[in-house]
Each structure stands twice: as C-alpha cells, then as structure tokens.
Amino acid sequence: MINQFTKNVKAAFIFAAILCLCISAYAKEDVQRERPGKLFSPSKIPLLEDAGRDEWQKPNEILNALNIKKGQTVADIGAGSGYLAVKLSERVSTTGTVYAEDIQQEMLDYMSKRLTEKELKNVTLVLGTMDDPKLPQNSLDVAILLSAYHEIAQPIDFIKKVKLALKPQGILAIMEFSDESPIGPPLRVRLPEDLVINELKQAGFTLSQRHTFLMPYQYFLVFSP
Numbered sequence: 001m002i003n004q005f006t007k008n009v010k011a012a013f014i015f016a017a018i019l020c021l022c023i024s025a026y027a028k029e030d031v032q033r034e035r036p037g038k039l040f041s042p043s044k045i046p047l048l049e050d051a052g053r054d055e056w057q058k059p060n061e062i063l064n065a066l067n068i069k070k071g072q073t074v075a076d077i078g079a080g081s082g083y084l085a086v087k088l089s090e091r092v093s094t095t096g097t098v099y100a101e102d103i104q105q106e107m108l109d110y111m112s113k114r115l116t117e118k119e120l121k122n123v124t125l126v127l128g129t130m131d132d133p134k135l136p137q138n139s140l141d142v143a144i145l146l147s148a149y150h151e152i153a154q155p156i157d158f159i160k161k162v163k164l165a166l167k168p169q170g171i172l173a174i175m176e177f178s179d180e181s182p183i184g185p186p187l188r189v190r191l192p193e194d195l196v197i198n199e200l201k202q203a204g205f206t207l208s209q210r211h212t213f214l215m216p217y218q219y220f221l222v223f224s225p
C-alpha cells in the first residue's frame with residue numbers, strides 16, 4: 001500500500017516536472033522576437049556605468065579570456081559610454097591602440113570627456129554607420145561586440161566588414177544577454193545563441209570558443225575568420 005502511494009507521488013512529481021519544462025519551452029517559442037533592438041539611448045548611460053556592473057560583467061576576466069595584451073590593436077564596436085574601451089585602453093597600454101566605435105555621436109562625446117579626464121591617449125574614437133563600423137582594414141587583433149550585436153540591423157553584412165578589419169589571426173568576441181538573465185533588455189530583443197552562431201557562420205566565421213563564466217547573464221562567444 002505504502003509502496004503504491006510512494007510510486008504515485010513519484011509519478012506525479014515526474015509529470016509535474018515534464019509539464020513545467022514543456023510550458024517554459026512553449027513560452028520561449030511564443031516570444032515574438034524583434035530585430036533589431038532599439039538603439040540604446042544615451043540618456044541611459046548611467047545604466048552602462050553602474051557601479052555594480054563589474055560584479056556580473058567581469059571585464060577583467062573577459063580581457064583575460066581573450067588574452068588581450070600590451071601593444072595589441074583592439075576594437076570595441078558599439079562602445080556606448082566606453083565602459084569596456086577604458087579597460088581595454090589600460091590593458092593594451094601606451095604601445096597599443098583601441099578603436100572605440102559607435103554610431104551615436106553623443107556616446108562618442110561622453111567617451112571623449114572621460115578619456116581626457118583619465119588621460120588615456122591610445123583610444124581612437126570612430127563614428128560608424130549602421131552598416132559599416134568604418135575600421136581600418138587588416139588592423140585588429142581582437143574585435144569585441146559587448147551587448148551591441150542585437151541592435152545591428154543587417155548583422156551579416158556588418159560582420160563581413162568587421163572581418164575585413166581583422167588581421168588573419170584576429171578574433172571576434174560577442175557577448176549578448178541570455179533569455180535567463182535577470183537583467184538586460186526585454187526578452188523580445190534578446191537573441192538566441194544559436195541564431196548568432198548561425199549568422200556569424202554566414203558572415204564567414206567559425207565558433208572557436210564558448211565561455212560560460214558570464215552566465216546566467218550573458219553568453220560569450222569567440223569566433224575566428
């Protein structure tokens with residue numbers, strides 16, 4: 001009798017667990033994705049510069065994972081207020097170069113002030129356009145798109161231009177908010193990881209590394225041309 005009861009309880013738990021999985025999978029399928037996401041407004045720069053961001057964004061670990069070194073040439077594409085560009089500038093040091101690119105002049109103006117205050121002279125600000133980051137060809141060791149890829153309207157054509165800017169051994173890193181992240185843009189503008197990998201493949205890149213240390217906030221993909 002007790003045995004039968006235990007079996008029934010177990011079966012009920014398994015059924016409930018399967019039901020939950022099905023509901024959550026269905027709910028995700030049901031999300032109407034929007035592409036591209038709205039441009040991040042300069043009025044929200046304080047969010048990018050939030051003091052607590054380092055805790056989950058782990059910028060130094062990102063730079064370590066990408067093996068960014070003194071003397072390298074790197075690009076922060078969709079750099080916003082320069083949160084990462086400043087850290088890149090310090091890491092590549094005076095013998096290196098950082099291209100901090102964005103399509104919103106207000107973002108570049110904010111960065112410019114910040115770089116002057118910090119006396120960082122190795123950062124070149126670049127005003128790109130929606131379909132062209134306007135970076136010098138064959139110049140980059142590393143290109144990074146941090147929380148910016150989802151805002152790009154024609155990602156495949158755009159990434160083909162990034163490819164031209166990379167050196168033959170250069171790498172491209174993309175970090176985007178996962179569906180599971182408790183913070184970040186609305187679910188409808190977040191991009192499934194598989195979709196990004198597929199688009200990068202179409203632009204001529206191969207996935208070479210997939211880091212998980214930013215999860216559950218962001219997935220972190222590294223591609224080679």
Ligand SMILES: C[S@@+](CC[C@H](N)C(=O)[O-])C[C@H]1O[C@@H](n2cnc3c(N)ncnc32)[C@H](O)[C@@H]1O
Nearest residue numbers: 040048078079080083102103104130146148151
């Ligand atoms: C959410 S913000 C992230 C800023 C920064 N990467 C960070 O993590 O602090 C996205 C930025 O991407 C820029 N952006 C959007 N589309 C772009 C494009 N096609 N080329 C370059 N930048 C773009 C926006 O102007 C915005 O500053």
